[in-house]
Amino acid sequence: MIPQTQSERTRALCALAPVIPVLVIDDAAHAERLAESLVAGGLPVLEVTLRTEAALAAIKAMAGIAGGHVGAGTVLTREQVYRAKDAGASFAVSPGATETIIRACEDASLPLLPGAVTASEVMQANEYGYDMLKFFPASTSGGAPALKALSAPLPHVTFCPTGGVTPQNALDYLSQPNVICVGSSWVAPGKAVNEGDWAGIEARAREASQLSAG
Protein backbone atom coordinates (compact mmCIF):
# COMPACT_ATOMS: atom_id res chain seq x y z
CA MET A 1 0.00 0.00 0.00
CA ILE A 2 1.26 3.48 -0.87
CA PRO A 3 1.63 5.49 2.35
CA GLN A 4 -0.67 8.49 2.55
CA THR A 5 0.79 11.95 3.03
CA GLN A 6 -0.30 13.94 6.07
CA SER A 7 -2.54 16.04 3.84
CA GLU A 8 -4.14 12.96 2.26
CA ARG A 9 -4.89 11.63 5.74
CA THR A 10 -6.51 14.96 6.60
CA ARG A 11 -8.53 14.98 3.37
CA ALA A 12 -9.80 11.47 4.08
CA LEU A 13 -11.03 12.63 7.51
CA CYS A 14 -12.63 15.75 6.03
CA ALA A 15 -14.45 13.61 3.46
CA LEU A 16 -16.25 11.60 6.14
CA ALA A 17 -19.01 14.19 6.65
CA PRO A 18 -20.03 17.58 5.19
CA VAL A 19 -19.71 19.43 8.50
CA ILE A 20 -17.04 19.39 11.20
CA PRO A 21 -18.58 20.77 14.39
CA VAL A 22 -16.19 23.27 15.98
CA LEU A 23 -16.55 22.81 19.73
CA VAL A 24 -15.74 25.19 22.57
CA ILE A 25 -16.05 23.08 25.72
CA ASP A 26 -16.09 24.71 29.16
CA ASP A 27 -16.69 21.55 31.20
CA ALA A 28 -15.07 18.24 30.24
CA ALA A 29 -17.90 16.42 32.02
CA HIS A 30 -20.05 17.26 28.97
CA ALA A 31 -17.56 15.95 26.44
CA GLU A 32 -18.49 12.29 26.15
CA ARG A 33 -22.23 12.91 25.88
CA LEU A 34 -21.61 15.69 23.37
CA ALA A 35 -19.46 13.46 21.16
CA GLU A 36 -21.99 10.65 21.33
CA SER A 37 -24.79 13.00 20.24
CA LEU A 38 -22.80 14.33 17.29
CA VAL A 39 -21.67 10.90 16.11
CA ALA A 40 -25.21 9.55 16.52
CA GLY A 41 -26.44 12.47 14.39
CA GLY A 42 -24.06 11.50 11.59
CA LEU A 43 -21.10 13.82 12.21
CA PRO A 44 -18.10 11.65 13.19
CA VAL A 45 -15.32 14.24 12.78
CA LEU A 46 -15.14 16.71 15.67
CA GLU A 47 -12.86 19.67 16.36
CA VAL A 48 -12.32 20.67 19.98
CA THR A 49 -10.75 24.13 20.14
CA LEU A 50 -7.87 24.48 22.58
CA ARG A 51 -9.36 27.77 23.69
CA THR A 52 -10.63 26.55 27.05
CA GLU A 53 -8.99 25.05 30.13
CA ALA A 54 -11.15 21.95 29.72
CA ALA A 55 -10.19 21.29 26.09
CA LEU A 56 -7.49 18.63 26.58
CA ALA A 57 -9.54 16.74 29.18
CA ALA A 58 -12.49 16.94 26.78
CA ILE A 59 -10.41 15.48 23.94
CA LYS A 60 -9.32 12.67 26.24
CA ALA A 61 -12.93 11.91 27.17
CA MET A 62 -14.06 12.00 23.54
CA ALA A 63 -11.17 10.10 21.97
CA GLY A 64 -12.60 6.68 22.78
CA ILE A 65 -16.09 7.28 21.33
CA ALA A 66 -16.94 4.56 18.83
CA GLY A 67 -16.99 5.86 15.29
CA GLY A 68 -15.67 9.29 16.24
CA HIS A 69 -12.53 11.14 15.14
CA VAL A 70 -11.61 13.89 17.57
CA GLY A 71 -9.18 16.60 16.61
CA ALA A 72 -7.65 19.55 18.40
CA GLY A 73 -8.40 22.99 16.98
CA THR A 74 -6.76 26.38 17.46
CA VAL A 75 -3.36 24.68 17.60
CA LEU A 76 -0.80 27.50 17.75
CA THR A 77 2.37 26.00 19.28
CA ARG A 78 4.55 22.88 19.11
CA GLU A 79 3.72 22.13 22.74
CA GLN A 80 -0.01 22.16 21.97
CA VAL A 81 0.56 19.65 19.17
CA TYR A 82 2.18 17.21 21.61
CA ARG A 83 -0.40 17.81 24.32
CA ALA A 84 -3.20 17.21 21.83
CA LYS A 85 -1.57 14.00 20.61
CA ASP A 86 -1.07 12.80 24.20
CA ALA A 87 -4.72 13.52 24.95
CA GLY A 88 -5.72 11.25 22.08
CA ALA A 89 -6.43 13.71 19.29
CA SER A 90 -6.39 12.06 15.88
CA PHE A 91 -5.81 15.28 13.92
CA ALA A 92 -4.98 18.95 14.46
CA VAL A 93 -6.42 22.14 13.04
CA SER A 94 -4.62 25.47 12.98
CA PRO A 95 -5.92 28.87 11.87
CA GLY A 96 -2.67 29.34 9.94
CA ALA A 97 0.22 27.36 8.49
CA THR A 98 3.57 28.00 10.14
CA GLU A 99 6.64 25.84 9.66
CA THR A 100 6.66 25.19 13.42
CA ILE A 101 3.15 23.73 13.42
CA ILE A 102 3.69 21.76 10.23
CA ARG A 103 6.94 20.20 11.51
CA ALA A 104 5.48 19.47 14.95
CA CYS A 105 2.49 17.66 13.46
CA GLU A 106 4.77 15.65 11.17
CA ASP A 107 7.02 14.75 14.12
CA ALA A 108 3.94 13.70 16.10
CA SER A 109 2.42 11.93 13.05
CA LEU A 110 -0.73 13.98 13.53
CA PRO A 111 -2.66 14.83 10.35
CA LEU A 112 -2.92 18.62 10.13
CA LEU A 113 -5.55 20.90 8.61
CA PRO A 114 -3.60 24.16 8.28
CA GLY A 115 -5.21 27.49 7.50
CA ALA A 116 -4.67 29.59 4.36
CA VAL A 117 -6.76 32.16 2.51
CA THR A 118 -4.55 34.03 0.02
CA ALA A 119 -2.94 32.52 -3.08
CA SER A 120 0.50 33.00 -1.52
CA GLU A 121 -0.55 31.30 1.73
CA VAL A 122 -2.03 28.41 -0.23
CA MET A 123 1.14 28.10 -2.35
CA GLN A 124 3.31 28.22 0.78
CA ALA A 125 1.28 25.37 2.32
CA ASN A 126 1.59 23.46 -0.97
CA GLU A 127 5.37 23.77 -0.74
CA TYR A 128 5.18 21.90 2.57
CA GLY A 129 3.03 19.22 0.94
CA TYR A 130 -0.36 20.43 2.17
CA ASP A 131 -3.22 20.75 -0.31
CA MET A 132 -6.19 20.16 2.03
CA LEU A 133 -6.52 23.47 3.86
CA LYS A 134 -8.74 25.30 6.29
CA PHE A 135 -10.08 28.50 4.69
CA PHE A 136 -10.29 30.74 7.77
CA PRO A 137 -11.90 33.12 8.51
CA ALA A 138 -14.15 32.16 5.60
CA SER A 139 -16.85 34.83 5.67
CA THR A 140 -14.48 37.80 5.93
CA SER A 141 -12.00 36.34 3.43
CA GLY A 142 -14.37 36.52 0.49
CA GLY A 143 -16.59 33.53 1.24
CA ALA A 144 -17.61 31.09 -1.47
CA PRO A 145 -16.73 33.50 -4.36
CA ALA A 146 -13.13 33.65 -3.10
CA LEU A 147 -12.91 29.84 -3.03
CA LYS A 148 -14.30 29.71 -6.56
CA ALA A 149 -11.70 32.24 -7.72
CA LEU A 150 -8.85 30.32 -6.07
CA SER A 151 -9.92 27.11 -7.80
CA ALA A 152 -8.95 28.50 -11.22
CA PRO A 153 -5.19 28.85 -10.64
CA LEU A 154 -5.04 26.27 -7.82
CA PRO A 155 -7.42 23.47 -8.93
CA HIS A 156 -5.61 20.74 -6.99
CA VAL A 157 -6.24 22.40 -3.61
CA THR A 158 -9.27 21.55 -1.49
CA PHE A 159 -10.67 23.41 1.50
CA CYS A 160 -12.66 23.29 4.70
CA PRO A 161 -14.09 26.82 5.05
CA THR A 162 -14.61 27.79 8.69
CA GLY A 163 -15.67 31.00 10.40
CA GLY A 164 -19.10 32.45 9.71
CA VAL A 165 -20.47 29.28 8.12
CA THR A 166 -24.18 28.95 8.94
CA PRO A 167 -27.07 26.65 7.97
CA GLN A 168 -28.10 29.43 5.55
CA ASN A 169 -24.80 29.68 3.66
CA ALA A 170 -23.30 26.18 4.13
CA LEU A 171 -24.53 25.00 0.74
CA ASP A 172 -22.95 28.02 -1.00
CA TYR A 173 -19.63 26.67 0.25
CA LEU A 174 -20.35 22.96 -0.12
CA SER A 175 -21.43 23.39 -3.74
CA GLN A 176 -17.94 24.58 -4.69
CA PRO A 177 -15.96 21.71 -6.23
CA ASN A 178 -12.89 22.58 -4.15
CA VAL A 179 -14.79 22.36 -0.84
CA ILE A 180 -14.73 18.97 0.90
CA CYS A 181 -16.51 20.01 4.10
CA VAL A 182 -17.17 23.05 6.26
CA GLY A 183 -16.36 23.70 9.91
CA SER A 184 -18.83 25.51 12.14
CA SER A 185 -20.02 26.05 15.68
CA TRP A 186 -23.68 26.12 14.63
CA VAL A 187 -24.38 22.42 15.30
CA ALA A 188 -23.23 22.51 18.92
CA PRO A 189 -23.01 26.11 20.15
CA GLY A 190 -21.61 26.66 23.65
CA LYS A 191 -25.03 27.48 25.12
CA ALA A 192 -26.54 24.18 23.94
CA VAL A 193 -23.53 22.26 25.29
CA ASN A 194 -23.63 23.99 28.68
CA GLU A 195 -27.37 23.37 28.92
CA GLY A 196 -26.94 19.69 27.99
CA ASP A 197 -29.33 19.98 25.03
CA TRP A 198 -28.19 16.66 23.54
CA ALA A 199 -31.42 16.10 21.61
CA GLY A 200 -31.14 19.50 19.94
CA ILE A 201 -27.48 18.93 19.13
CA GLU A 202 -28.19 15.51 17.66
CA ALA A 203 -31.07 16.91 15.58
CA ARG A 204 -28.87 19.69 14.16
CA ALA A 205 -26.11 17.17 13.49
CA ARG A 206 -28.56 14.99 11.57
CA GLU A 207 -29.65 17.95 9.41
CA ALA A 208 -26.05 18.97 8.82
CA SER A 209 -25.06 15.43 7.87
CA GLN A 210 -27.64 15.51 5.03
CA LEU A 211 -25.92 18.44 3.30
CA SER A 212 -23.84 17.31 0.38
CA ALA A 213 -20.43 18.54 -0.67
CA GLY A 214 -18.96 19.31 -4.08
Ligand SMILES: O=C(O)C(=O)C[C@H](O)[C@H](O)COP(=O)(O)O
Ligand atom coordinates in the same frame (compact mmCIF):
# COMPACT_ATOMS: atom_id res chain seq x y z
O1 LIG B 1 -10.67 28.48 17.15
C1 LIG B 1 -10.53 28.10 16.01
O2 LIG B 1 -9.57 27.42 15.65
C2 LIG B 1 -11.55 28.40 15.01
O3 LIG B 1 -11.75 27.62 14.13
C3 LIG B 1 -12.32 29.66 15.13
C4 LIG B 1 -13.82 29.49 15.23
O4 LIG B 1 -14.20 28.83 16.36
C5 LIG B 1 -14.42 28.73 14.11
O5 LIG B 1 -14.05 29.40 12.97
C6 LIG B 1 -15.91 28.59 14.22
O6 LIG B 1 -16.49 29.79 13.87
P1 LIG B 1 -18.05 30.00 13.83
O7 LIG B 1 -18.68 28.81 13.22
O8 LIG B 1 -18.20 31.25 13.02
O9 LIG B 1 -18.48 30.19 15.26
